[in-house]
Amino acid sequence: MAPAIPASMDRPHFIGIGGAGMSGIAKILTQRGARVAGSDAKDSPTARALRALGATVHIGHDAAHLAHDATGVVVSSAIRADNPELVAAQERGVPVVHRSDALASLMEGLRPLAVAGTHGKTTTTSMLAVSLGSLGLAPSYAIGGDLDAPGSNAEHGTGEIFVAEADESDRSFHKYAPEVAIVLNVELDHHANYASMEEIYDSFETFVARIRPGGTLVIAADQAGARELTTRVAGRHDIEVVTYGESPDADIRVLKVDPHGLTSEVTVALRNGENLTFTVSVPGRHYAHNAVAALAAGIAMGLPPHDLASALGTYTGVKRRLQLKGEAAGVQVIDSYAHHPTEMTADLEAIRGAAQGSRVLVVFQPHLYSRTQELGTEMGQALALADGCVVLDIYPAREDPIPGVTSELIIDAARNAGAEVAAEHDTAAIPEVIAGMAKPGDLVLTMGAGDVTDLGPAVLDRLARLES
Template sequence: MQKQTYHFIGMGGIGMSALARILLQHGHEVQGSDASASTLLEELQKEGATVRVGQQEGGVPPHATVVYSTDIKEHNIEFVSAKKMGLPMLHRSDLLARLMLEKKPLLVTGTHGKTTTSALLAHVLIEAKLDPTFVVGGILHSLQSNARAGKGDYFVAEADESDGSFLKTAAFGAIVTNLENDHLDFWKTEAALDAAFGAFCAQVKKSEHLIWCYDDERLAALRPKGISYGFCMGADCRIVSHEQTEQGSLFDLLYEGHLYRRIPVALYGRHNVLNAAAVFALCLSLGIPEEQIRQALQSFRGTHRRLEFKGEAHRLKMYDDYGHHPTEIAATLRALRDHIRERRLVAIFQPHRFTRVRDQMDHFATSFADADLVLMTDIYSAREAPIEGVTTEILFEKMKQTLGAKLHYLPRASLEREAAEWLQPFDVAITIGAGDVTHAGKPILDHFAKRAPKYTIGVLCGGTSVEHEVSLRSGKTVVDALDRTLCDVKLFRIDKEAWTKQIAILHNIPTAPFIEIDRLQFMRDPKKLLQQIAERHISYPIYVKPVHLGSSIAVSRAITPDEVITAAKEAFRVDDHILVEQEIRGREIEVSVLGNDYVRIAAPAEMMKSGLYTYEMKYGNQPIEKRIPAPITESQLGILRELTHRTYVALHGQGLARIDFFLDEEGHFWLNEVNPFPGFTTASGYPKMWAASGLTIQQLCEEFLVLALHKSRRQATLRGSPCGP
C-alpha cells in the first residue's frame, strides 16, 4: 500500500485506534481527533500519531484520506469540512477491507463474544508462530495492544454486524458466536438481521473453515454450511463436559470421532468454554497442531474490560466488564459467581444507549439472577438523543418488579462515593456496562479503603463434652488467624452419627452394617442388642461408640458378645444413643470439605495407624501421623471425591466438615463418619489437608467467614430482607 496521510475522526475509539495502529506500523502518516482525551490517544501519540483533543473545521489536512465510523454523524464539523474539500472518505469497515486484501481474513461475528473470541484466535496464531495481523475490539493483556501488523498470511478481525459492514469482506474462515436481537435501530426487523447473518456465512470462502454455534436456535435455523459447535447433541464439535477451576476452565470436546480431553483455557464461564471450543475447531481446520492450540489456550491472559480484575482493597475485590446486552450480563455474572462461589456479588450497572434500553427493556431484570445486590446508575447515552418513554426511572421501576429489594439506584455523579458505602470486606463488586462506568472501579476502591469497615465476629468454643479442651484450642487457632483490621473478634466459651449413616444408605453411599440403640432399650433388655447383631449378620470385630460425641470419646472395639455389652455400658455413660457397627479392615482416609452452595474438597489424608484411637493419640504431644496427600491411585481419588461430594450434599452440608472413609483390602471405600466440627488445632488434619491444597490457615478462616456471611444473607432473604452483607 502506497504511503499516505490518514486523518481519523474519532480516533480514540477502540476500533478506530486499532486501524490507526496498523497504518502506523505500515509506515503511513496518521493523525486524528477525538472529543475527549483518553489513554488510547496517549498511546497512539507515543507510537507516532498526531493527536488533537477536540474537533474543529480546520483540523483536517487538505491531502489526507479521512476515516470515520458509524458513530460519526454527517453534521460533525470535521466530517462536513472533509466533504467540502472533496477528500477521499473511508468508513472504518472500508479501510479494514482494504487492509485485508492481501491476506486471508479470519473473521469473528455474533451478537456477543466477538472480542474475546477474536483475541483468543489471534493469540493462538501468534503462539503457533504464524505471525498474524489482528484488529480486535479489546486490549490483549499479553501485548497491551488491540492491533498488530504481522507478516503472516492470516488477518484476524471482528466483523461488525451493528451497521451491516460485516458483509463487505468475504472471509477465508469465520466464527459465528450467536445471533440475538441487537442494533434493531439499523436492521429494523429480525428477518433482516437473520438474512444478513445468512449472507455472511454464505460468502465464507471455505466451508470447512466456517465455525458456527449449534446451541443458538436462530443460527441453527439458518443451517449454514460449515462446522457447528456447542454443548447440544447434534453439534459437529460437541462439548461433552466442562468444569471451572481456579485457573479458568477445562472441557472435553468430541470432534470427528475423537475425544479431546481436558482442554484448558484461562477464562471463566460456560460462554468462554464455547468461545474456546470455536477457536479450537477453527485452528484444527487450519492445520495447527493440537498441542500448540492447547498451550496457547492455557496461556491466554484475556483482554481489558472482559471480566477484568481491577484491584483489591480491604478484602474487597473489584472487576470490570463491557457487557451491556442482557445475555452478556447474565453470562458474565454467572461466570463470576462460579468463580467466587459464596462471596457476596455486587453488580454496579450502567445501562448503555437509549435504543438498546428500548429494545431490551423487558430483559434486563432477568440478567442479574446471580448478583446479590444491584446498584444501578443512569443510562449512558453514547451520544444518542433521548427517546420518549425510555428513561433511567422507567427502566429502574421495570427491573424493580423482578429484583425487588436487591436493586438500588445511585446517581452517576455520586456513584463512586455512594457505592463504596454499600460494600463490605469479602464482597466482590463488578462495574458492568459499555459506558464510563469502567472508570468507577478505582475510585470506589479508594473510598472503600478509607472507610475500612469491620465485622464483629464471635468464635464459639468449649462446650460440655470431654473434648472441651480441643474445642478451646481450635477456637484459639481461629482467633489467632483472623485479620484484626477486618474483624473485631470475641471468643465465647461455652451431629447425630446414626442419622448420617441412614441418609448415606438412602443415597447409595457404601456404609458398614450398623445398629443404633437408645439407653432405655438397652437398660430394659441388654441381650436384645446381641440379638439384633445376629439378625443383621453383623460380624465381629465390632465398634461401639456414642452417637453425639467426638470420634475418640468412649469408643470401644469388641470381639465377643460380652465385650459388646461392656462397651455399650461404657458408651451410655456419656450419651443416650449409641452406634454399633461392623469393623471394616483397611486404611482410614480423611477428607476435608468446605462450602455451602459450592462444595470444595481438599487433598485427602491417610491416618498412618489403624485401629482404635484414644484422645491422647489424636490430640496429645505426639499425635498420629497423617500422610497428605493420601497415597491412592488417580482412579481411587476420583471415586473418593465423588463419594465425598455426594455425602456432603446428601446431608445438606453447610460451612465445613471432615468426612472419613475406610478403604478396604479389595479397594472399596466405606463411609465411616462425618464430623461437622472437626478439630482445628495445629495437630488437626482438617487445616493440614487444606494447607496441602493451597489454603493457608488465615485464608481458610476467612473462607469460614465468607460462608457464614453467605448463610446469614440467605436467612435474611428467607425473612424478606435480602440485602444484608
C-alpha cells in the first residue's frame, strides 16, 4: 500500500519538471495517485514519459500554467525568484516547497537508503535500485539519471525500501533521515554554495547526524575526505560505521579488481572473514568501488551478501555513465557525465583500461563558470589522459558569466600538461571536427554535464557517412 500523499502534494505543480531530480518525484507522485502538473523550458523525452503516465506538462514558463486548484508548487535550487509561475504561486498563497522536502515526504513510513558523495551517487543509487529489484524487493527509488529509458530515474515500488540519491550541492540532503547512508567521497565542489572544505565537512556532518538511531553509515576508507569525515563523526555511538575500500583497515576490504574489457571482477573480504567474488558490468576501478559500497549498504539493510552480490551483476549501467551510444566507421562513441576533475580522470582511466591500445578522443564541455574558475587547471590536466580533445565553451546552467572565466583556462592547462587540445566555439561543427580526427578503432567520449550528450548521435551519423 502506498504511503499517504501529503495534502500539499495532492495536486502539485513542478517548475522545471523535466529535470532529473524533479521528474523522479513527479513520477512517483503520479504513480501514487496525485494529479501532477508542471512546466519546463523545452520538450524532452522525460516530459513525454511523464505525460504518458498522466501528468500535465507545459512547455515554457508562464503564470497561466499554474492551475487554479494547485495545492503546492515544487521548485529546485535552479529556479530563479522571478520565475512567473513561482511569483504567481506566492501571490496566490500556494505553498512552495523545495524538491528535497517533497522527496523527504515520499520516504515517510519506509526504510530510506540515501547515497551521498561528491561523485558516484547516481551510479551507486542505480546499482542498488536494480539489484534490489532483481531480488524481488520492489524498492521505490529516485535517481539523478535514467537507467535505460526516459523516466526510468524513479519508481514507486511496493516494497519497504526507498533508495534515494542524496544531493549535497545545495545542502538538500540535510532533509533526509535515512536508515542507511552511504558516503562515497568528500571533495570540494559546488563553489557557488561552498566556500571551503570546512563548509563541506560541516554539511556532510549534518547529513550523517540525520541517520536514524540504530542505523548505519557506509563510508569509503580510501578517500582522504571520507576518512576525515569518519574521524569527525566518531563520537556518534547510536549508529554503526562500516568502512569499505582497499585500505588494510577497511571493514569490507577490496582485495582485487580484475578488468575484463567493459566489465570487472571484484573480490572482497567481508567482515566475517569470508571472501566474495562478483562481476560488475561496467568498466573502471571507481565503478567497482561503487558496487562494493552498494554491497555494504545492502548487507546493513539485512540482505544476504551472496544474493546481493549476484544481483549487483545484473546492473548494466545508467545513461551518461560511460554509456556506449553506438559505433560507426569502426569508431565507438561513448557518453560520459564527468565534469569534475576527479570524475574526468576516473572515466578516462577506465576507458583507457578498456581500450586495449585504441586511441581515446574527447569532446569536453565545461559545466558552470564557478567550477571552471576553481578547477579549470585540474580539468585540463585530466584531459591530458586523452590522445586528443576538443573543448567547447562553458555550459552555464543556472549561472551568469564570470569575467575572465572561459574554456581557455582549461585549454591552457591541458596544453601545459602535454595534451593535444583544440577549442571549438560552434557546437554544431563537432561532428565534422570528429570525422576529421577519428580513425577506425578509436574511442570518442562526449564528456560533461551539459548538452554535450546531444552530440553523440550527430557524431555517429557523420561517421556513418564516411562508410557510404
